[in-house]
Amino acid sequence: MIERQDTPKAIGRSLTGSWRQGRALDAAGPWIIASIVTFGLYAGRSVLLPIILAILLSFLLAPIVAGFRRLRVPRAPAVLLAIVLALGAIGTTSAILISQAATLSRDAPAYAERITAKVADLRTAIHERFGSVLRSSGGSSSKTSQDSRRAGAALAARPEDSRAVPVEIREPMPSAMDEIRSYLLPALAPIETTLIVLIVAIFILFQKEDLRDRLIRIMGTADLHRTTIALDEGAKRLSRYFLSQSIVNFSFGTVIWVGLYSIGIPSPGLWGVLAGLLRFIPYVGVLVAGVGPLALAAAVDPGWLMVGYVTLLFLIVEPLVGYVIEPLLYGHSTGLSPVSVVVAALFWTWIWGPLGLVLSMPLTLMLVVLGRHIPAFEIFDVVLGDRPALSPAQSFYQRVLAGHPEEAIELAEIQLETMTRTAYYDSVILCGLRLAVADLDRGAIARDALHAVGDATLEVLEALEDYPDPPTRNAELAPLEDPKARISTACADLNSSVLCVAGRGPLDPAVARMAAQLLRRAGCDVSEQVRPSGTANVLANIDASVICILGLFDERSFRRMQPVITNLKSAVSNASVLAGMTREQRADPTSHELLTSMESLCQAVSSTG
Structure with missing residues (x-):
C-alpha cells in the first residue's frame, strides 16, 4: 500500500485553484444578487406596487403636511387635511375624465367615419400626384396580387364537401350574478388599490420620524451623520421634485385644455387631463397625449388647418415648460x-x-x-x-494614458473657462501625473507607458500655451488672490532670467513646462532645458540668475539628482540652483503647489537680482 503525499507543488496548485474559484464567486456575487432582486420585484409586483405608490404619495403630501404644521395645525388634522386634498384632486380628475369620455363616446362613430373618409381622400390625392412613381416601382407587386387573386378564385370554384356539417358552439346565457360580477370586479380592483395606497400613506405620514429611525437602524448606526443626511436629503429632494412636477404638469394640462377649447376640439377637458397625467411619463408621454387631439382635429375640420393649430399648440407649450419653467422651478437637472x-x-x-x-x-x-x-x-x-464618473485629474490621466491628447485638450478648454491656469495645472495635470507615478510604483503600468503619458502631456501643454485666461475670473479676484498677480508681485523687482530644467524622470519635462509657462505669463524671462546632461558644460554658457530643476521627485530620485545639482552649482557660481516638486500630494486639497513653488522661485530670483 502506497501512502499518498501531497507535494508543495500540488498544494500550490490547490491553493491557486481555490483562490481563482473565490475570485470567480466574488465577481459573480453582484450579478446573482441583482438577478434575485429583479425576480423579486417582478414576482412581488402586486404587493410592492401599492407600497411604492403609497411612499411616493407620502413624499408628495409631505410638503403640504409641513405647511399645515407651520400654521400650528396639529399633526393628525394636518395629515387628514392633506389626504382630503389628495382625495379631492383624485375625485375631480376622475369626474372630468368620466364626463368628457361619455360625451366623446356618443360621437365617436361619426368621428371614426370622418377620419376614414379623410384618410381615403388623402390616399387618393397621393396616388394622383405620385401614381406614376408608385406604378413603376410596384409592377412586380401588382403581378403578385393578380396571381393571388387567381388562386383565390380557383379555390372558391372548388365544390364543397357534402359531408361537412357546420357546427356552432354557443355559451350558456350568463346569470344575473355573473353579469354583476363581470362589471363589479374590474371596478373594485382600482378602488381596492386606491384604498390600500391611502391607508399606507396615512401611516407613513403619521409615523414619519419613527420610520426614519428604523431605516437608520437597518442601514447601520456606525455612521449616523451620513445616513441622516442621506435620508433627509432624499426625502426633501423627492418631495420637492414630486410637488414641483405635479404643479408643472397640472399647469401644462390646464394650458392644453384651454388651448384645445379655443381651437374647437371636442372634449378638451379629457385631453387636457390626459396630457397632464401622461407628462409624468418621460419622453413619450407628451407624444401619446397629442395623438387624440390630432385625430379629432382631422375628424372635425374638413381641411387641415385645425390639425396645424393643435400641432403648433403642443410644439410651443411643451418646449416652454420643459426648457424654461422646469429649470427655473427645480433646477436644470x-x-x-x-x-x-x-x-x-x-x-x-x-x-x-x-x-x-x-x-x-x-x-x-x-x-x-x-x-x-x-x-x-x-x-x-x-x-x-x-x-462625472471620474474626477478631472482622473479624466486627464485616462485621456493621456489612452493616447488621446486631443480629448484632454477639449476638457482643458472647458475647465479653463471657470478656473485659472494655475489652479488647472495644479489640481488637474499635476494630480493626474501623480496618479501615473502611483500606477508605476505599484506595477500597474510599464515605464514605456509613463513616457507616453509624458509626451501626451507635453502636447496638451503646447496646445494651451496661448490659451487666454478667463477675463471675468481674473477681474473678480482680488490682487492677492489672483495667482498671476501673486507671481507678478513676487517678480516685481526681477531684473534677471530663469532657467527651468527638467529632471531625469519621464514626467519631469511636463512639470518643467508648466512652471515655465506660469513664469512666462507672469512676465519673467524664462528659458527651458529638457533634461540635465549630467555634466555642467552645456549649462556653463547660459546666463541665468536662477536654475530651477523641476520634476516629480521621490526621496531616491532626489538623491540621484544631487550630483547634477552639485555640478551646476560649481559650474555656474553666480546663479542659484533650486529643485522642487515632490511625488506626494499635500493633505490640504486647496493648496496650490505650483503657485507656492513659483512664488518661492520668483522671490529667490528677486533676491539674487
Whole structure:
C-alpha cells in the first residue's frame, strides 16, 4: 500500500485553484444578487406596487403636511387635511375624465367615419400626384396580387364537401350574478388599490420620524451623520421634485385644455387631463397625449388647418415648460443622466408594465440620492447619476494614458473657462501625473507607458500655451488672490532670467513646462532645458540668475539628482540652483503647489537680482 503525499507543488496548485474559484464567486456575487432582486420585484409586483405608490404619495403630501404644521395645525388634522386634498384632486380628475369620455363616446362613430373618409381622400390625392412613381416601382407587386387573386378564385370554384356539417358552439346565457360580477370586479380592483395606497400613506405620514429611525437602524448606526443626511436629503429632494412636477404638469394640462377649447376640439377637458397625467411619463408621454387631439382635429375640420393649430399648440407649450419653467422651478437637472432615464424607463416598464414607466423617474432618483451618501448604494450614483464618473485629474490621466491628447485638450478648454491656469495645472495635470507615478510604483503600468503619458502631456501643454485666461475670473479676484498677480508681485523687482530644467524622470519635462509657462505669463524671462546632461558644460554658457530643476521627485530620485545639482552649482557660481516638486500630494486639497513653488522661485530670483 502506497501512502499518498501531497507535494508543495500540488498544494500550490490547490491553493491557486481555490483562490481563482473565490475570485470567480466574488465577481459573480453582484450579478446573482441583482438577478434575485429583479425576480423579486417582478414576482412581488402586486404587493410592492401599492407600497411604492403609497411612499411616493407620502413624499408628495409631505410638503403640504409641513405647511399645515407651520400654521400650528396639529399633526393628525394636518395629515387628514392633506389626504382630503389628495382625495379631492383624485375625485375631480376622475369626474372630468368620466364626463368628457361619455360625451366623446356618443360621437365617436361619426368621428371614426370622418377620419376614414379623410384618410381615403388623402390616399387618393397621393396616388394622383405620385401614381406614376408608385406604378413603376410596384409592377412586380401588382403581378403578385393578380396571381393571388387567381388562386383565390380557383379555390372558391372548388365544390364543397357534402359531408361537412357546420357546427356552432354557443355559451350558456350568463346569470344575473355573473353579469354583476363581470362589471363589479374590474371596478373594485382600482378602488381596492386606491384604498390600500391611502391607508399606507396615512401611516407613513403619521409615523414619519419613527420610520426614519428604523431605516437608520437597518442601514447601520456606525455612521449616523451620513445616513441622516442621506435620508433627509432624499426625502426633501423627492418631495420637492414630486410637488414641483405635479404643479408643472397640472399647469401644462390646464394650458392644453384651454388651448384645445379655443381651437374647437371636442372634449378638451379629457385631453387636457390626459396630457397632464401622461407628462409624468418621460419622453413619450407628451407624444401619446397629442395623438387624440390630432385625430379629432382631422375628424372635425374638413381641411387641415385645425390639425396645424393643435400641432403648433403642443410644439410651443411643451418646449416652454420643459426648457424654461422646469429649470427655473427645480433646477436644470434632476440628478439623473439622460441615458439612465431611458434605461430606467425600459427596466421598470419591463418589470411593472405601464405603471412602472410612470414610476421610473422617482424610483431612479431615490436610488441616486441614496448612492451619493451611503457606500452600499454608491453603484447607483455612478451608473445612473449625472455627476462625472471620474474626477478631472482622473479624466486627464485616462485621456493621456489612452493616447488621446486631443480629448484632454477639449476638457482643458472647458475647465479653463471657470478656473485659472494655475489652479488647472495644479489640481488637474499635476494630480493626474501623480496618479501615473502611483500606477508605476505599484506595477500597474510599464515605464514605456509613463513616457507616453509624458509626451501626451507635453502636447496638451503646447496646445494651451496661448490659451487666454478667463477675463471675468481674473477681474473678480482680488490682487492677492489672483495667482498671476501673486507671481507678478513676487517678480516685481526681477531684473534677471530663469532657467527651468527638467529632471531625469519621464514626467519631469511636463512639470518643467508648466512652471515655465506660469513664469512666462507672469512676465519673467524664462528659458527651458529638457533634461540635465549630467555634466555642467552645456549649462556653463547660459546666463541665468536662477536654475530651477523641476520634476516629480521621490526621496531616491532626489538623491540621484544631487550630483547634477552639485555640478551646476560649481559650474555656474553666480546663479542659484533650486529643485522642487515632490511625488506626494499635500493633505490640504486647496493648496496650490505650483503657485507656492513659483512664488518661492520668483522671490529667490528677486533676491539674487
